[in-house]
Amino acid sequence: MKFGGTSVADLERIRRVARLVAAERERGHAVAVVVSAMAGKTNELVAWTDGAGPAAPGLPASDDEYDVVVASGEQVTAGLLAMVLRNMGVMAKSFLGWQTPILTDEAHGTARIEDIVPDKLLATLDAGEVAVLAGFQGVTPGGRITTLGRGGSDTSAVAIAAALQAIRCDIYTDVDGVYTTDPRIESKARRLARISYEEMLEMASLGAKVLQTRSVELAMAYRTPVRVLSSFVEPGEAQSDTGTIVCDEEDIMEKRIVSGVAFSRDEAKVTLFGLPDTPGVSSKIFSRLADGNVNVDMIVQSKARTSDTANMAFTVGRRDAGRALEIMRAGKSDIGFSEVTIDDDVAKVSVVGVGMRSHAGVAQTMFKALADKGVNIQVISTSEIKISVLIEAAYTELAVRALHQAYGLDQL
Amino acid sequence: MKFGGTSVADLERIRRVARLVAAERERGHAVAVVVSAMAGKTNELVAWTDGAGPAAPGLPASDDEYDVVVASGEQVTAGLLAMVLRNMGVMAKSFLGWQTPILTDEAHGTARIEDIVPDKLLATLDAGEVAVLAGFQGVTPGGRITTLGRGGSDTSAVAIAAALQAIRCDIYTDVDGVYTTDPRIESKARRLARISYEEMLEMASLGAKVLQTRSVELAMAYRTPVRVLSSFVEPGEAQSDTGTIVCDEEDIMEKRIVSGVAFSRDEAKVTLFGLPDTPGVSSKIFSRLADGNVNVDMIVQSKARTSDTANMAFTVGRRDAGRALEIMRAGKSDIGFSEVTIDDDVAKVSVVGVGMRSHAGVAQTMFKALADKGVNIQVISTSEIKISVLIEAAYTELAVRALHQAYGLDQL
Numbered sequence: 001m002k003f004g005g006t007s008v009a010d011l012e013r014i015r016r017v018a019r020l021v022a023a024e025r026e027r028g029h030a031v032a033v034v035v036s037a038m039a040g041k042t043n044e045l046v047a048w049t050d051g052a053g054p055a056a057p058g059l060p061a062s063d064d065e066y067d068v069v070v071a072s073g074e075q076v077t078a079g080l081l082a083m084v085l086r087n088m089g090v091m092a093k094s095f096l097g098w099q100t101p102i103l104t105d106e107a108h109g110t111a112r113i114e115d116i117v118p119d120k121l122l123a124t125l126d127a128g129e130v131a132v133l134a135g136f137q138g139v140t141p142g143g144r145i146t147t148l149g150r151g152g153s154d155t156s157a158v159a160i161a162a163a164l165q166a167i168r169c170d171i172y173t174d175v176d177g178v179y180t181t182d183p184r185i186e187s188k189a190r191r192l193a194r195i196s197y198e199e200m201l202e203m204a205s206l207g208a209k210v211l212q213t214r215s216v217e218l219a220m221a222y223r224t225p226v227r228v229l230s231s232f233v234e235p236g237e238a239q240s241d242t243g244t245i246v247c248d249e250e251d252i253m254e255k256r257i258v259s260g261v262a263f264s265r266d267e268a269k270v271t272l273f274g275l276p277d278t279p280g281v282s283s284k285i286f287s288r289l290a291d292g293n294v295n296v297d298m299i300v301q302s303k304a305r306t307s308d309t310a311n312m313a314f315t316v317g318r319r320d321a322g323r324a325l326e327i328m329r330a331g332k333s334d335i336g337f338s339e340v341t342i343d344d345d346v347a348k349v350s351v352v353g354v355g356m357r358s359h360a361g362v363a364q365t366m367f368k369a370l371a372d373k374g375v376n377i378q379v380i381s382t383s384e385i386k387i388s389v390l391i392e393a394a395y396t397e398l399a400v401r402a403l404h405q406a407y408g409l410d411q412l
Numbered sequence: 413m414k415f416g417g418t419s420v421a422d423l424e425r426i427r428r429v430a431r432l433v434a435a436e437r438e439r440g441h442a443v444a445v446v447v448s449a450m451a452g453k454t455n456e457l458v459a460w461t462d463g464a465g466p467a468a469p470g471l472p473a474s475d476d477e478y479d480v481v482v483a484s485g486e487q488v489t490a491g492l493l494a495m496v497l498r499n500m501g502v503m504a505k506s507f508l509g510w511q512t513p514i515l516t517d518e519a520h521g522t523a524r525i526e527d528i529v530p531d532k533l534l535a536t537l538d539a540g541e542v543a544v545l546a547g548f549q550g551v552t553p554g555g556r557i558t559t560l561g562r563g564g565s566d567t568s569a570v571a572i573a574a575a576l577q578a579i580r581c582d583i584y585t586d587v588d589g590v591y592t593t594d595p596r597i598e599s600k601a602r603r604l605a606r607i608s609y610e611e612m613l614e615m616a617s618l619g620a621k622v623l624q625t626r627s628v629e630l631a632m633a634y635r636t637p638v639r640v641l642s643s644f645v646e647p648g649e650a651q652s653d654t655g656t657i658v659c660d661e662e663d664i665m666e667k668r669i670v671s672g673v674a675f676s677r678d679e680a681k682v683t684l685f686g687l688p689d690t691p692g693v694s695s696k697i698f699s700r701l702a703d704g705n706v707n708v709d710m711i712v713q714s715k716a717r718t719s720d721t722a723n724m725a726f727t728v729g730r731r732d733a734g735r736a737l738e739i740m741r742a743g744k745s746d747i748g749f750s751e752v753t754i755d756d757d758v759a760k761v762s763v764v765g766v767g768m769r770s771h772a773g774v775a776q777t778m779f780k781a782l783a784d785k786g787v788n789i790q791v792i793s794t795s796e797i798k799i800s801v802l803i804e805a806a807y808t809e810l811a812v813r814a815l816h817q818a819y820g821l822d823q824l
Contacts, residue, residue, distance in 0.1 A: 011460060011463040011464065014464075045488065048423060048488070048492055049491075049492070049495060051423040052423065052426075052492050052495035052496045052499055053495070053496070053499035054499060055495075055498035055499060056498060056499060056500065056501035058501075059498050059501065059503050060498075060503070062494070062495040062498050062499070064505075065491040065492075065494040065495045065498070065505075065506055066491070066495070067491075068487060068490065068491030068494070068506050068508070069487070069488050069491035069492055069495075071487075072484035072485075072487045072488050072491075073484075075480060075481070075483075075484045075487070076457065076460070076481050076484050078480065079461075079477045079478070079479075079480030079481035079484075080460055080461070080464050080477075080481055082474070082477040082480070083461060083464035083465070083467075083474040083477045083478070083481075084464045084465070086467035086468060086471050086472070086474050086477070087464055087465035087466060087467060087468060087474070088468065089468035089470075089471065091471050091472070093476075093477075094477055094480050096480070096557075098510065099555060099556075143511060144511075145508075
């Protein structure tokens with residue numbers, strides 16, 4: 001069971017979480033719980049580390065000490081939940097990253113879990129006790145604290161579930177499952193009873209913020225079923241049909257062509273005009289961006305009809321837009337373009353579904369639905385199980401609703 | 413160097429602490445720093461653990477989880493100070509109790525340090541780096557977090573100084589040294605350049621709140637010189653004559669009969685009337701109190717002139733007064749007294765000085781000075797280097813000032 005920051009924001013809510021844990025034990029399950037920091041605490045700690053400032057030139061970066069400060073947030077919640085559980089008559093014991101241990105690499109601030117030694121946890125569960133783990137944190141082989149990066153508690157939970165060979169990893173959050181699209185935009189959005197790992201991965205990376213991408217990758221690699229459900233469910237009510245189960249494609253009975261419509265406004269489009277139409281130009285552009293650590297998502301190249309130059313447009317994360325522009329300007333003479341523009345008034349809208357693999361006409365349905373509403377498509381990209389289009393940001397809601405209806409998602 | 417909670421209350425003050433550390437390094441010293449939690453943080457954490465409530469009957473107490481929660485406060489400060497030092501160009505590395513390690517017994521909440529393995533700290537110092545240690549915490553041999561009890565950071569600092577065989581342990585605090593008495597009560601109070609371990613121990617246990625008793629015991633056991641000085645000193649100014657050095661009696665040139673006047677209002681007097689004047693009565697009273705974990709300080713017994721019964725008065729900590737009363741009432745028929753009263757309108761005033769060992773008339777000076785001001789003495793207790801009297805609380809300031817003058821402490 002994993003509970004995020006809003007679910008453990010104060011003692012009242014921690015008590016609520018404890019009741020959910022107790023109810024799960026009463027169903028006869030051995031339970032390991034992973035907790036985030038109390039809502040707001042991580043921001044407070046991060047603000048202090050910001051105030052401390054970066055290491056002076058010539059000294060090692062302070063990321064390791066950042067981790068020491070920030071990891072304290074989950075430590076507090078783990079101790080408090082163990083106390084509240086004992087107060088309710090349920091024996092519990094907290095485990096910090098170094099105690100389990102959850103071994104990671106040395107990439108402080110964005111560490112990756114390399115190994116979890118489950119012996120102590122299993123001994124605790126075997127003794128009939130609840131193991132309460134501080135999420136988001138680990139320890140290097142050298143004994144220094146690491147954190148997994150924001151939202152890393154989902155990853156902690158899935159990794160621990162895999163290490164314990166748990167029958168399921170329940171991620172309690174502030175939504176009651178994975179929806180066909182964001183219900184705040186389309187009131188006809190439906191909760192999915194099940195979704196495949198592959199689809200969830202696309203949904204997560206396309207902007208649906210229910211689960212961290214890395215946690216879904218882990219779940220898929222270890223075939224650990226993950227359930228997303230609301231932490232506001234009543235303790236007696238968390239039955240097997242609550243929430244959304246993320247699982248193997250083969251474990252989903254109902255076959256759909258499209259499972260969901262995702263969207264993201266965190267995009268920016270960079271356009272280069274007047275490129276020489278010669279081999280090697282693309283390579284020059286994208287190797288420079290890669291060297292500058294800028295991820296490129298969608299790409300489209302077009303030949304100007306009346307000249308021998310070409311134009312190139314690509315999208316980057318909105319945070320990286322300024323850096324991408326700098327990198328392009330610095331390489332202007334080498335690459336040989338005449339002008340570069342940035343447009344962050346764009347949104348990416350995507351349809352996702354494993355059914356696309358075996359169905360023709362999915363793209364056609366999308367383009368027609370958007371054309372019928374007068375939505376102009378700027379860039380298109382596809383994978384085996386998704387189609388994404390870049391459109392003007394103002395059309396986002398209109399496009400999402402049109403696609404939701406076009407694929408019959410409101411009929412599920 | 414050790415800095416308490418008010419010295420690290422926010423980033424501004426942590427930066428100030430970092431400047432003091434940097435200045436000490438510039439004097440050519442290798443430096444280990446021990447820090448408390450930011451002022452107010454420990455109270456916040458403790459309040460949460462109070463809200464979590466005690467373990468249900470039949471379950472182990474939650475003191476171990478209390479320690480997990482509360483130890484996070486010092487963790488934050490240690491990480492932040494290491495970051496600020498690096499930001500100022502001084503390489504630093506934080507150490508939590510489990511990382512050093514600082515091994516303690518398993519008395520969670522009030523643990524005692526059993527061993528400090530200095531290898532990692534020494535390696536850090538040898539590398540020219542500052543070691544920043546989280547005070548107040550340790551780890552059991554089984555790898556669970558412990559805390560040393562409130563104010564335990566002083567003890568951490570002295571123990572670490574002893575383990576490192578440091579030339580000195582500087583305790584930076586909100587006063588600029590140890591005074592002949594509390595300057596808030598007697599404006600003529602003088603800062604002592606040096607005070608012996610024995611005197612400091614008496615002063616600390618008699619109510620002077622400059623250093624924790626346990627830290628002075630440790631310093632005395634390991635012959636570690638401790639200096640008390642203000643954290644508001646300017647970085648360039650912390651010279652050898654700043655603050656007060658707590659050291660061996662032999663290292664103090666200037667010989668005084670009395671070094672200080674201490675007082676405490678945390679006392680309560682319990683009086684038993686009409687006790688049978690037979691052997692074994694005292695034993696019954698004090699073994700019951702010991703069983704109930706009530707510490708008794710001063711004791712006086714008096715025979716009523718006109719009867720064959722006796723009265724007995726003793727003092728306990730004010731927090732324990734209610735419990736002491738209950739214990740006495742429960743044993744009334746066994747002990748055989750007729751009446752018990754509690755008086756917490758009392759104060760204990762003490763004079764302390766190693767010079768008493770070789771000087772007669774010290775007590776006489778005290779009694780005369782108090783009598784001259786009309787202060788009635790209720791109970792007296794003495795040790796080799798101190799005399800304490802219990803008086804009515806309203807006379808506290810008057811008595812302190814009279815004694816300060818009587819022993820010429822304003823002339824130092």
